[in-house]
Amino acid sequence: MxxxxxxxxxxxxxxxxxxxxxxxxxxxxxxxxxxxxxxxxxxxxxxxxxxxxxxxxxxxxxxxxPSKNAIYDAMYVQGCREFVEYYEQIPVTDDALTDLRAGMHAFVRFCTDDPARYQLLFQRTLPGFEPTPDSFSWAVRGLDLLRRRLSVHGYDEDVLDLLTAIGTGLADQQISNDPGGDRWIRLIDDAMTMFHNHVSR
Amino acid sequence: MxxxxxxxxxxxxxxxxxxxxxxxxxxxxxxxxxxxxxxxxxxxxxxxxxxxxxxxxxxxxxxxxPSKNAIYDAMYVQGCREFVEYYEQIPVTDDALTDLRAGMHAFVRFCTDDPARYQLLFQRTLPGFEPTPDSFSWAVRGLDLLRRRLSVHGYDEDVLDLLTAIGTGLADQQISNDPGGDRWIRLIDDAMTMFHNHVSR
DNA sequence: GTCTATATTTGGATAGAC
DNA sequence: GTCTATCCAAATATAGAC
CATH class of the missing domain: 1.10.10.60 (Homeodomain-like)
Known part of the structure; x- marks a missing residue:
């Protein structure tokens, strides 16, 4: 040719x-x-x-x-990348409680900053959409980062699950019941104290 | 006439x-x-x-x-009533931790039993729908019941907000990430111990 | 109260000219 | 690559006969 x-x-x-x-x-x-x-x-x-x-x-x-869902899918990937960027800029210290608080503040801020993004990434209630496997791998990547950050201080699986529950709960309540306010945000430090005391027993 | x-x-x-x-x-x-x-x-x-x-x-x-949203609205009221019924059958004891655990198990079970109902009542991501003021008053009634149940043991507002965050977080993670399983359900007792120790400090 | 028929709107997707 | 024109499907809602 x-x-x-x-x-x-x-x-x-x-x-x-x-x-x-x-x-x-x-x-x-x-x-x-x-x-x-x-x-x-x-x-x-x-x-x-x-x-x-x-x-x-x-x-x-x-x-x-190629389709409307392809747009949602690209937004999904963008959101995951933003999540990773958000987390990578948080400094790691040698103090577990400090890191817990900083990490939780970052997570809740990420969610409340853009409730639509929160819904797309974490709630997944969009009628006909689910991310392609390729896009979903970006979400796994973000979650892995989160887990690695926390496992630095030696937490096991169950403890991580409890922590993610507290995180989504705080973010969810803040978005649903006090949008734009700080009613649950200002509970973060106290919640992390509670969590830290419990897992350090 | x-x-x-x-x-x-x-x-x-x-x-x-x-x-x-x-x-x-x-x-x-x-x-x-x-x-x-x-x-x-x-x-x-x-x-x-x-x-x-x-x-x-x-x-x-x-x-x-009179409309499709009127059907959603009637379902909303039904869901709220079921929530109240769910709660009224839980016995109150003189032990705070026992009541916390029983109450949280009931809440998470109520949510996981019917994720669609959970979405309608608590997530409110339905495109064009929001409950009429009349229907919403049923939701307020349910929340009041929940608060009254807990304030028996002398918790203040901030503590109740922390508890609702833990509750929605556990329910949300269970529904989103382990539907039909018990990965977060089995953390409930431990979470309530953590919460109880913290607020009894 | 229930039906058929239809109005109306909306929105994703395609064909084909330029 | 962008446009106009159009298709197609879905779905809420209404009109009017029975």
Whole structure:
């Protein structure tokens, strides 16, 4: 084939420039989708709205995502990556209680910062959606990070399960019953004291 | 008017017999709706499906409920009443830890027994629905009962908030990450020991 | 009260021109 | 890649006969 004369840039492979533009538009679409779900709820997202937000018509989105669920799926991966980034920037000390408190504050803040994201990642009540196995592996990665952070101080499985329950409970109550406030956030330090005393018995 | 000749049973007022039949059909419709949401998810409920389940056509449901959300609303009230019934049958002892454990087991069991009901009552992620003020008062009633049960042993507000966080967290993790199992259920007694030791400091 | 028929809306997805 | 036009399906709700 003639194409093989220039194997580095074969016909049909978009140039790096074109690919970058494509990726940029994809990112713009996702940003618009996030903006909409934050404003109107996760389940209220429609392709028409997303398209209008980025100055397109709905069918044009199909050049970037094969379906609506593919958009949700990409948002899911983004959320997982944000979670990992959130956690990696928390310093680890040699004091278990300090780390527990910092970790729990980070977790609850991550959840309350964006309830729509919380619903997508952790509640999974979206009608027809579930993440692809590939995307779900990102969630596993985030959870692993969380567990590794905590197992540094020697906690076992059951104790980690108790801790995740306290975490989701605090975040859930804060979001459901005092959105924008701090009624459960201000219980975090005390809750971690309780937890720490218990597991150090 | 001639109707006034028999003021006990005026025209246009259905007889007790007719009213009872009407109520029975309403109950049948609600039972069908519960059955469907348990099988296919809370958000997947459609009037056609409900009607088919009770041997009707969709428009006939409008003789019993003015809208789909009115059905959700009636289910919401039913769920709240079931919650109250669940709690009223729990014996109160003079031992705080015993009551904490029994109360928390009851709460988590109530949630895990019917995840669709849990979602309707506590998560409130249903697209266009929110309970009418009248129905919501039933939820307040349930929460009041819960608080009264616990305040018997002298807990203050912040402590109750911590306890509700632990409760929703345990229920949420059990439903989301181990449906049908007992991975978080078996942590309840230990969690209540932790809580009790902490607040009795 | 129940039905058939239908209005209305909505929204995901596709075809094909440019 | 983007558009217009359209399809298709689902689902709530209403009108009016019986």
């Amino acid at each position: 003639l194409d093989d004369v220039r194997p580095d840039v074969p016909v049909r492979t978009p140039t790096s420039r074109v690919r970058k533009r494509h990726e940029a538009t994809r990112a713009e679409i996702l940003a618009a989708a996030w903006s909409l779900v934050r404003a109107h709820g996760l389940a209220a997202l429609t392709l028409r709205d997303v398209a209008r937000e980025v100055g397109m018509r709905a069918p044009s989105l199909y050049s970037y995502f | 001639l109707d006034d000749v028999r003021p006990d049973v005026p025209v246009r007022t259905p007889t007790s017999r007719v009213r009872k039949r009407h109520e029975a059909t309403r109950a049948e419709i609600l039972a069908a709706a519960w059955s469907l949401v348990r099988a296919h998810g809370l958000a997947a409920l459609t009037l056609r499906d409900v009607a088919r389940e009770v041997g009707m056509r969709a428009p006939s449901l409008y003789s019993y409920f």
